[in-house]
Amino acid sequence: MLNIYYYPKANNCNQYANNTIKAISASLECDVQNAPCLKEFVKRPLTYILAKRVDYLIVNWLESELSNKEGKISILGTLKFFVYLVFFKLVADKLIYVRHNMYPHNMHGVSAKIAQHITNIAEKLFCYKKVAHSGHLTHAGYIYIPHPLYDSVDFSEINKGEYFIIFGKIERYKNIESVINEWNNENLLIIAGAVGDCDYLREIMLLAENKNKNVKFEARFIPEEEASRLVGNSKGVILAHAEKDMIASGSFFYALSLGVPIIAKKQPFFEWLVNDEKIKSVYVYEDFTELNNIAYFRIEISADLILKEATELFGEEKVQKCWKEMLK
Known part of the structure; x- marks a missing residue:
């Protein structure tokens, strides 16, 4: 039986880590333990x-x-x-590096390039x-391994509202101002999530007030059950x-897990999903005229179809199979 460590330590607040550990454990029939930290080593x-x-x-x-x-x-x-990498090599035969970002979200310019180069x-x-x-x-x-889906909710409680949502921690890198600035839609735009940057x-x-935009803010920590309803009831x-x-x-992945369509700024990840994986739950836009047109006219997909696509591309069976193939 394989012995596997996972870093950072999983906790009840991190569904990604918990679901990944669950997938690895199930696929290889092994126990995945939290990796020790440097303090424990010292x-x-x-x-x-x-x-x-x-x-x-x-x-x-x-x-x-x-x-910093x-x-x-x-x-x-x-x-x-x-130091962490040297320590990890001390305690494990083989390291698997899961790259979530090319460089940290808050970095730009030369610093971002240096961080990317160091990680490479x-x-x-x-x-x-x-x-x-x-x-x-x-x-x-x-090596491509699908991101696990999040835990779903009881869809008997879902009643679609007349709004779109930007959901998640409110941070500058998310480019929320660009959407507010160009939002030209009779539907409400809700911006919801814990505040990571108070100035932003x-x-x-x-900006929303000065532009007299149809925008509502829910800038706070939102409990899981409420978040599921808020996102699940949105039009996208x-x-x-x-x-x-x-x-x-x-x-x-959170939206997909709730059967909600996604309108996304053009990015390699979303282009790959649309062009290579032929996903129908994602609508990619290049400019904000296109964003507004999509929000007005183009979303014609049911929650059932979104959930079907989500299961086929990112479901437990697919995630477990990919981890097993890599770690066997």
Whole structure:
């Protein structure tokens, strides 16, 4: 039986980690444990130095350490990034690096390029295989494994409302202002989620007020049951993120899990889904005239069809099969 560590530690708030661990455990009939952190190693170094190494250690989001609060390269964070990788090589035979972003969301310009380059080098030096949740990166040596879906809700409670939604943590990188600025729709636009950037929230609220746009804000932590209803009752989820850091979007998979169509800014991930996977649940736009046209006229897909597509492309069986093929 394989012994596998997973980093970072899973918790009840992270469905992605929990569902990934569940898929790996089920596909290989093994126990996936939380990887130790550096603090644990410092407290009991001999425990890990003398212990038998596990077969695999699956690493997620470690590149986030490279960025400081200002979105610049962190020298201390870069050191921590490499120390973690050395430590992981000490405790595991093989590292699997799951690349969620090309570089941290809050980084731009030279800092973003440096962070991307550092992560690329680290993957080559330390990792047995590298994984991405989008097939558009297979040409760069990544193994495609579908992103798991989120837990569904009781659809007997879903009653579609006359609104579209931008859902998730309110952060500057999500480009929400571009949607507000050009929103020209009789349907309400709801922006809902916990606040990650208070200054940015004030800016977009003022923009909506000054432009007299049909926009409502639910800027707060939204409990899971309420979030499911809010997103599930919408006519569609809008994803406006336009930077090149994104590989796949968690908000996309959340919407798909609820049977909700997605209107997304043109990105390699969404183009791959539409062109290669022939997904019908995603409507890609290049400009905001097209966004408004899609919201007005073009969404003609049922929740049942969306859920069928979601299960075929990202369901438990598909995710388990891909992990098993890679780790067998």
